[in-house]
Amino acid sequence: MTLPAATRIDPTASTQEWDEARNLMVDDQLRPSEISNPRILKAMRLFAREACVPPAHQALAYADVSLPLGEGRVLLQPLVTARLLQAANPLPGQHALVIGAGTGYSAALLASLGLTVTALESDTLLCQQGQQVCAATPSIHWICGPMPLGDESRAPYDLIYFDGAVPTLPAFCHTQLAAGGRVVGLIHKAGDLSELFVATPAPDGTNGFILTRLSEARCPLLPEFVPPRSFAL
Template identity: 50%
Template sequence: MSQTQSQTAESSRSPLIASLPSDHSEFSEIRQRMVDDQVRPLEVNDPRIITAMRNLPRELAVPPAERGFAYADRTLPLGNGRYLLQPMLTARIVQTARIAAGERVLIVAAGTGYLASVVASLNAHVVALESEAELVRQGHAYTDVTAPGIIWHQGPLAEGAPENAPYDIIIFDGAIREIPSFCVTQLAADGRIVGMMGKSGDICSAFLAEPDRAGTANGAAGTFEGWATRLSFDAPAPLIQELLPIPAFAF
């Protein structure tokens, strides 16, 4: 697949989908318990998020070996350095973004598309960016079932998805050390960035960043001055390795 957006699903079905039994209703009760025990107690009060997570088949978004843990309070490996964040992290990150219907949202390191599907359930226009070809294939298969309107873009994470920019919101599906430079040009002037920021160790802080611009005398937008960032809760989250800063050369 080329490094351009792809809106057509692969003709072959992903093993995440094909290996499921024809009847997976046994997950329904566990899904409801996940929301009641892990999501709602943590001040996730947006009814749209609650409804989405009660209905989206999280078990379809993980490899067969992890399916028994799909609704556990843990982050699960997807392969190729990507992870499915634990349910409470997904819910709280999406709530932090304050997504309104019709907004354009870029999901970076989208994995198999679960978080992208939650966001799409809020009537947002979603672009899912993933660099790993196999995960893009699996993500297509998942979102063809859960949120057919999602646009998938395969390409380097550090370059974003300029073809569909600007975005009202950019969400990182994993932790980052710093905001990548592509956000400067691909985020709308009044947009926001959401994710987990990890400065050191395993604990990260949820953040919401907005452009900090120098205004002019009449209040019009001026030059870009960086990011105005607000931190909220702390939680462990895996770093998106592809977006780690390149170490500076030292003599």
């Protein structure tokens, strides 16, 4: 993965310098792009995103780019995360399921916003890293296991949050979402291009969803949701 040129910060920077980089991210990337929820802005000013970034890319922790986590996974660029959180409208006391929790950035932000979070991650190494990042946050429960079935044991969820792209809404969203809940994430379009969405259950009581498409973003499919290749004879 080739990373574009971006403002870097020395990984050995002082706490004050990391704080300044975090504030610059909010003021230069998020606020000018219509991220206006003060709770989300505050959370992203306070949580140390650099803790979720592999050492090789830690200098770009607050750059306007997605960062590789290995095995085709990425830590989404800060603006995409902020847009997903704002679309999700997370409220204190609610329960969220994060699919593809990676190194724990989105799960930690949701927990800091007052939610109880179930973080589901299939990659063992990423799951271990995420657990370490979130070790001091008891409101996050980590599960290392397959993503396509969600987590029925703690359902229903007020929010199902995909921290990556999927080709379509998985079936478990119908059965594990609480009444009045919502699903947010990215729907894959082509190549590495995806589209942010928020989905709410259809009011007619069927298993359908009303899908509202938001802005486009570059994000790969979560590996476990890549459709199998079909071969023509």
